[in-house]
Every structure is written in C-alpha cells, then in structure tokens.
Amino acid sequence: MEKSYSAISGYVLVVVEFILAVLIIFGFTRGMVLPGVLMIIVFLFLAPGFMIVNPNESAVLVLFGSYKGTIRKNGFFWANPFLTKKKISLRARNLDSEPIKVNDKIGNPVMIGVVLVWRVQETFKAAFDVNDYEHFVTIQTEAAIRKLAGLYPYDNFEDEDAEITLRSGGEEVNEELEREVTDRLKIAGIEVIEARINYLAYAQEIAQAMLKRQQATAIVAARFKIVEGAVSMVEMALQELRKKEIIELDEEKKATMVSNLMVVLCGDKEATPIVNTGSIY
Template sequence: MTTTTSHTPESEGAPAAPLETAAEAVLRPARLIHNEATTEIPVHLLFRDDPDPVAVPVAPAVVGRRRGTGEQPRVRRPAPVRARPVPEVDPELAERPARVLPGAAGVLAGVCGVAGCLFASWWAGALPAAVTPPGLPAGLAGAGPGPAQWAGFAASGALALLGFGGLARGRTGRAWVLGLFGRYRGTVRRTGLMWVNPLVLRRRIDVRLRHWRSEPMPAVDANGVALRVVVLVVWRVKDTARAALGVEDHEGYLRECVEAALSRVLCRLPADPPAAGRGGPGKDGATLRDTEAAGDALTRLVAADTAPVGIEVFSVQPVRVEYAPEVASRMQRRRLAALDAQHRDTVLTSVVDSVEDTVTRLTLRGLVDLDDYERKALVKDLTVAFCTGRTADAD
C-alpha cells in the first residue's frame, strides 16, 4: 500500500521547528509582541518610567505602533481647561443689619430738645409775655441770657436736631445702606418710622424683584449673520452692601454682563435650522429659535457674572430675535426661495408617485401593452397632466 503525504506551502522550504516540552511552555513568559503586524501593547509598559505621577487618561486600553518601524506613537496630554476668573470683592462687604432705634425715641428726643429751648428762653427772660403761661414770672435772669442759658440753648438745640434729624421712614422693598466716614456700617431693611444716626451717609437700594427689557442689542450668530436681540431679565439685589459699594453702578454692570453673555451664546448657534436655507444647526440641532435652550445658557452665564456683586438673576430670556436691518431683506428672500424649493420638491415627489402608481396599475391589470417607447410617452404625458393639475389647484 502506498501512503501519500500532502505538503502545505508553509511547510515547504522551512526547517522543522523543535518541539517544546510542557515545562518549557509553562516557564516561557507570555509574548507581548506576536509578530510585525501586532498593534497591541499594554499602555502601562510604555509609561512605567514616566516621572509624572499624574495618570494620563487614554480612551483605549492599548495603543498602536507604526507597522514595520517599531516606533511607538506619542500620546498627547490634553490641555487643561482654564476656568474663567471670578471677580474678587472685598470680604468685608457682606450685608449685616445696622443698629437703629424706633421712631418714638427720636420723636421723644426732639420734643425734649424743643422743650429745653423754651425753658432756656424763659429762664433768660427772652420769652415774650404773651407766650408766658399765666402765674409764672417773666424770667429768672432779668439781665439777659448768660453762660448757663447759652449752654442750655446749645444742649437743647443739639438734642432737637439729633432727635428730628435722625427720623427716617422705611418702605417695603427698599433698604438703606449706611456708611460713616467711608466705612460700611450696616443695612436697614426695617419698615415704618425709625431713628438712624443723622451723621451716617444713607444710600437707598431697591431690593424688590425687578425686570428689565432691553433695547435691541446687536449680535452675530454662528454663521456670521448680524442680528438684533431683545432680552427680558428678571433679577433683584440680594446683598445690598456689595451692590452699593462693591461696584460703581450695579444696574449698568448688569447690562454689560447681559451684552457679554449674548455675544458668547449667540455666536455658537445659527439663527435658523437648515430648512430655512441656512447653515447647519448647532450642537444637538439647537438654534436660536429654541428660546428655552438659549435662555438657560444666558441665565447661567449672567448669574455667574453678577453673583460676586450681590445681584441674583432668575432668568434671562430672549423675547425677540430678528435679523439686522441691513440683512433682513436678503435673508427674507433666501427663506422664501428655500420654502419655494421645498414646496416644489414635495409636489414633484407626489407627481412621480402618482405617475408610477398609474402606470403600474395599467400594466398589471392588462389594460395596455406598452413597449419602452410607448411607456416613456405615457409617463411624460401623465407627468405633464399631474403637474398642470397640481399647479392649478395651488393657484
């Protein structure tokens, strides 16, 4: 019997490799690189001598090497994201209540001062006889006011000025920021009649919930088209000390922050979706017509910028987004052209579907037997007829 042995192309011309024993196979370490086409190398072996203890985030578990060169690709460290600097405000500028007295105390002090002045006048004999109560002498000092009477006049007058001059009326939704010799002394949020030291400088701040509708502000969308945007801002003063003393004009600062946020948000999104004949949408298909998304982004930015000066922003919503006058007519023509093209495409698709359905039914039911030339002529006639009918219906 003849035994036939088959030879494979790999076995021809290659020396027989020595067989490994089981012990050698166990002791031999796992090969990291199998052949020249292998592209898997553990990352920890590449960076085990790296002195930087910070771990490098790499998305895949392995990195590839250039085929046939043995050179490993360089892994670029991601650039750190720098946060926007937050304005620093004097830590001493934190709202605290000021010391005030009830209004009755000021009224009582003023009345006492006036009474003291009258008594000093009577004591010096300077009080007219018509004003002097009956049964009382005209005065104790007939020679005129002396040092004692002048001292009484001064003390009583000062008491009257302090009593009546310190009276103030607190109103709901208003606060007084007090300062003495350039130093913050506290905030008064009380209502009604009260007595405040007349030597302090008072500055009234409106702490009610307020809204501000801006004038049309210029902006540019992601496609570079000039826009005019009107926003509605709902805000209030939360920390009166920082709003009054931490910035020169807190209302002007709020307006500047809104304009800056508009320029940062609107430049990331297009004004219109692609259906209007413009460029592609922004991230996740958002556009400036999505006022909710744009309003949320504006609110976050403005609230973060105004928080250090004691202003609390609740919402910043765009109420009107329109093209600038210099580009409004051109963009209107482009939008009309895009709508017309979309309408034509819809009509053409409907006509083609109707022609196809008509020809298919006629052929399947055996009503007509057409060759290629006749079929093309029928399709042409049906297309013209359907297009004419759709145009007449549209008119």
C-alpha cells in the first residue's frame, strides 16, 4: 500500500552544501588537505539527494529494492542519495482510443472508439503492481470495449426485445463502460474520472447493407404514416359530403372516389388531373 514519505527541505541542505563549500576552500587554503578531501566526499555524497516535485506530481522512493514511501507534496526536497526516485504524474489524462472492430450481442461487426479520462490514484500500485501502467490502461480499455459490445446489440432492428442498445443506450451504456473500465484498472491504482463512447458505426463490410436496411425501414414507416393519413382524409371527405348533402354517392361512386383520392394522396409524384367535360358515366 502507498505510504507517505517525509523528505527534508532542500533549502536546508543547500545551506549545508554552501557551508561545506566554504570549509573546503578554507581547508585547502590553510593546507588542511585531508579534512578538505573528506568534506569534498561529503559534499559530493549529498548533492544527488536534491529533487523537485512539481504540482500534481509524485515521487516514489525505493531503497535497495525496498519501498520507502511516496512524496506527493510539491516543492524542493532532499532525500537519501541512495534512494531510487521515480516520478509519477497525478494529472488527469485523456485516452482517445482508435475505433476497434468488435462484435455486438447478436454478432454484427461494429467499430467502437471511446474517450477515457483517468489519473493515478495509488502510486504504489501504478509503480509496482503492473509493468507499464500507461500501456495497461490502453489494453484494458480495449478489453472493456469488447466486453461492453457483447452485452448490447447495435440497434433493435434484429433484436426487437432489446430495451438498451449501443446506439440509443446513452448514459446507461456509458455508465456500464465506466464500471467495467474501473474494475479492470483498480489493480494499477488508476481512478477513472469519465468513460464515454465517442465513435460508433457498423464495420465497413456490412455498413452499406445496414444503411439500405435502415432506409427501407424508414420508407416503410413513412408509407405507413402516409396511408394512415390518407385514409383519415378520405373518411373525412366522405363524411363532409354526406353531412352537407352536396352530392349523393352510391357504393360504386364511393369506391371510385376513394380510389382516386388514395392515388393522389399516396402517390410519389404529383397527380395530373383529367377534366371530364361530358357525363360522369
């Protein structure tokens, strides 16, 4: 587990180093060679211990293979020169993944890309529990995408019982993605701030076929509305004619009128009227 390390202020050791430098010069000018050499050794030993920790940055300290702690406080510090210091950024980072080909719940190949906002929460796990935590984030995010795709269909054209789909799931799908990524990245001490799908499409090999299917579905739905509206208009026209007693129509005339009105109202092109100047019979 991560633990805090209390380092000495670097400014104190700067003063010590300055005093040593003055004593070294004084010793050599007075002919005290041995004390001067010893102070040079001490000066050189202390020098590598200085380090700077920037805001939203940490330093993981290891002494001969033993974890000693993490410095999270920013500033200028000095620590044992034998300590190995590994800097780990605590800033939030973006992962904009390239769209990858996966199979949805019913086996259709789809392309999915996500945006992941993450940061290191536990430096001990990030430094020692995985080999490369940045690469680990990338690989596990792809694995989470593949699992998410297997939970939902792309749309409900083929799975009409699906209440949630990748295309229309919205927040529910994003929340499931965030939960899956969070569970996978816990081992590396990574906090997931946000995970969202930013690209979703059918794979190229079936995109044209699916587009035609969607167009056909849209055309059928539009035709249904047109016919429904036309029937209502014909019914209203017959009722108004009968109500206002404009003309008496027998069943044959009603059928002809209904046929003509349906052609006019449901046709793809504008109807061309034909004026009959003789008898309607």
